[in-house]
Amino acid sequence: MSEHILLPEGSIEKQTTTLNLGPTHPATHGVFQNILELDGERIMQATSTVGYIHRAFEKIAERRPLYQITPLTDRLNYCSSPINNMGWHLTCEKLLGVTTPKRVDYLRVIIMELARISDHLICNSIVGVDSGAYSGFLYVMQFRELIYEIYEEVCGSRLTTNIGRIGGFERNFTNAAFEKLEKFLDEKSGYPAQLKEFENLFSRNRIFMDRTIGCGPISGERAMNYGFTGPNLRAAGIDYDVRVHSPYSSYQDFDFTIPVGTTGDCYDRFLVRNEEMWQSLSILKQAYQKVQEFKGAEADIFHADVPAYYLPEKKDVYTKMEALIYHFKIVMGETAMPVGEVYNSVEGANGELGYYLISDGGRTPYRLHFRRPCFIYYQAYPELIKGGMLSDAVITMSSLNLIAGELDA
Amino acid sequence: MLSNSIIQQKLTEKFGDQLIDWQEPYGMLTFTAPKEMNLKVLQFLFDDTELNFTFLTDLQAVHYPDNKGAELAVVYHLHNWKDNIRIRFKVFTDIQTPDVYSATALYQSANFMERETYDFFGVNFVGHPNLIRILNVDEMDYFPMRKEFPLEDQTRIDKDDDMFGR
Numbered sequence: 214m215s216e217h218i219l220l221p222e223g224s225i226e227k228q229t230t231t232l233n234l235g236p237t238h239p240a241t242h243g244v245f246q247n248i249l250e251l252d253g254e255r256i257m258q259a260t261s262t263v264g265y266i267h268r269a270f271e272k273i274a275e276r277r278p279l280y281q282i283t284p285l286t287d288r289l290n291y292c293s294s295p296i297n298n299m300g301w302h303l304t305c306e307k308l309l310g311v312t313t314p315k316r317v318d319y320l321r322v323i324i325m326e327l328a329r330i331s332d333h334l335i336c337n338s339i340v341g342v343d344s345g346a347y348s349g350f351l352y353v354m355q356f357r358e359l360i361y362e363i364y365e366e367v368c369g370s371r372l373t374t375n376i377g378r379i380g381g382f383e384r385n386f387t388n389a390a391f392e393k394l395e396k397f398l399d400e401k402s403g404y405p406a407q408l409k410e411f412e413n414l415f416s417r418n419r420i421f422m423d424r425t426i427g428c429g430p431i432s433g434e435r436a437m438n439y440g441f442t443g444p445n446l447r448a449a450g451i452d453y454d455v456r457v458h459s460p461y462s463s464y465q466d467f468d469f470t471i472p473v474g475t476t477g478d479c480y481d482r483f484l485v486r487n488e489e490m491w492q493s494l495s496i497l498k499q500a501y502q503k504v505q506e507f508k509g510a511e512a513d514i515f516h517a518d519v520p521a522y523y524l525p526e527k528k529d530v531y532t533k534m535e536a537l538i539y540h541f542k543i544v545m546g547e548t549a550m551p552v553g554e555v556y557n558s559v560e561g562a563n564g565e566l567g568y569y570l571i572s573d574g575g576r577t578p579y580r581l582h583f584r585r586p587c588f589i590y591y592q593a594y595p596e597l598i599k600g601g602m603l604s605d606a607v608i609t610m611s612s613l614n615l616i617a618g619e620l621d622a
Numbered sequence: 623m624l625s626n627s628i629i630q631q632k633l634t635e636k637f638g639d640q641l642i643d644w645q646e647p648y649g650m651l652t653f654t655a656p657k658e659m660n661l662k663v664l665q666f667l668f669d670d671t672e673l674n675f676t677f678l679t680d681l682q683a684v685h686y687p688d689n690k691g692a693e694l695a696v697v698y699h700l701h702n703w704k705d706n707i708r709i710r711f712k713v714f715t716d717i718q719t720p721d722v723y724s725a726t727a728l729y730q731s732a733n734f735m736e737r738e739t740y741d742f743f744g745v746n747f748v749g750h751p752n753l754i755r756i757l758n759v760d761e762m763d764y765f766p767m768r769k770e771f772p773l774e775d776q777t778r779i780d781k782d783d784d785m786f787g788r
Contacts, residue, residue, distance in 0.1 A: 267757040438730045440677070459706070554710075567680055580685075
């Protein structure tokens with residue numbers, strides 16, 4: 214593939230074709246535009262644009278008190294918004310010096326791992342769709358629906374969840390939420406059985422393997438230099454995971470492994486995501502068991518005891534003086550914020566999701582920056598698809614799990 | 623095992639008192655370097671076998687309009703994956719000539735992040751291969767994240783857009 218010679222610019226003997234892949238082509242998942250220089254069907258050169266989708270979240274955040282920023286984080290990676298919400302709460306808690314009870318940590322782990330599964334199952338089944346196998350997508354979709362129902366039981370919304378608060382959750386998990394979680398974890402009729410079937414469809418499927426092995430590969434060293442994190446980095450053979458390197462929300466209490474690949478191609482990315490779903494299921498089971506071990510009054514704890522930051526219950530606001538004062542102060546953004554700068558990161562579904570928050574002691578952040586993993590690894594895309602076929606470019610894009618909301622901030 | 627004090631000691635040995643403002647907010651070692659030296663510091667942190675800061679986690683700018691002569695700060699977050707330690711390092715530049723050397727030769731990942739920083743703060747990264755706007759339209763002639771552009775006042779009444787429910 215390397216013996217092709219590019220003729221000079223403007224040459225009348227130019228034998229390559231320029232093709233706009235996107236921004237409205239369905240295989241480009243929305244806004245991505247790539248200007249490809251093609252020789253036949255082989256990509257000689259690619260130029261990507263991010264797309265003009267800027268929503269000025271960082272600027273808006275400079276006018277909002279901490280708890281009003283949570284809905285902005287929903288819209289980063291909207292396939293797993295609970296992880297973004299939790300990451301933001303953890304950042305605020307780090308700044309404010311709030312520690313959360315163990316039960317809150319475990320409930321958060323449950324929500325975050327469900328979100329990770331819902332993100333990975335979308336990504337992997339879309340790789341299937343883009344390679345021509347539609348049915349796997351429909352099989353797993355019913356379990357995304359079940360995950361969304363669990364979110365709904367906990368916080369009332371589904372896609373942009375705005376779940377939890379600084380210090381914990383807005384209400385305790387209902388029994389219905391736990392019943393749905395049990396239904397999800399059931400070995401026979403739940404997600405494990407479905408994931409096994411999904412793997413049967415793809416993992417050793419000759420057509421799928423021929424289609425994805427060697428497609429869009431990257432070495433570990435290049436991936437690191439390009440700022441890859443998350444499953445895409447681990448598929449290239451580097452076992453970096455924020456959950457292990459700097460555990461948050463009591464991840465150190467859980468027993469799980471970090472799957473790694475070797476070649477960093479589409480097939481490895483697919484396998485790593487599948488294996489991560491198994492690991493997430495195992496974490497979910499452990500977390501659910503730990504949550505069940507709390508008895509008596511401990512079983513009702515769903516937030517930290519931080520009245521200055523945690524919105525009081527509505528019935529207390531009407532009857533208790535302190536609750537009314539705290540309610541007013543929190544809603545008006547009058548809570549005291551320490552001066553300082555804090556960087557906190559969580560393992561999002563796509564990699565290290567970081568929050569860099571500078572506070573000057575005012576009502577709102579002085580500056581807030583989101584480290585979006587998608588934005589950073591998207592710049593490797595031209596290198597990944599160079600020398601490959603046009604159809605490989607499509608499948609590489611879906612296996613990177615590019616989420617338009619995460620490119621922008 | 624690498625620790626904040628060892629990093630500080632090694633950097634001070636190499637660069638003397640040119641690195642200033644050593645702090646440890648929330649446990650992360652933070653310091654400031656003169657803006658001409660940003661690449662030297664990054665290169666040293668990258669190459670030194672003990673320090674080994676080979677991963678650029680994040681790069682962005684902050685605007686301090688009251689800090690005359692050094693209005694813009696470019697902030698680098700670096701991560702050493704072997705010893706699992708992070709540091710934060712800042713360079714300040716004045717807003718009239720916001721020239722800072724680009725880190726793209728060292729980190730490919732700096733490419734988009736520097737373009738984003740240029741797009742929103744107007745930091746001119748010298749040596750960047752393709753320093754153009756990335757998220758805003760190309761025709762834009764200002765840098766919107768600077769503090770002189772406040773968000774619209776929610777209580778303003780001079781705007782006639784009843785159609786939008788305001």
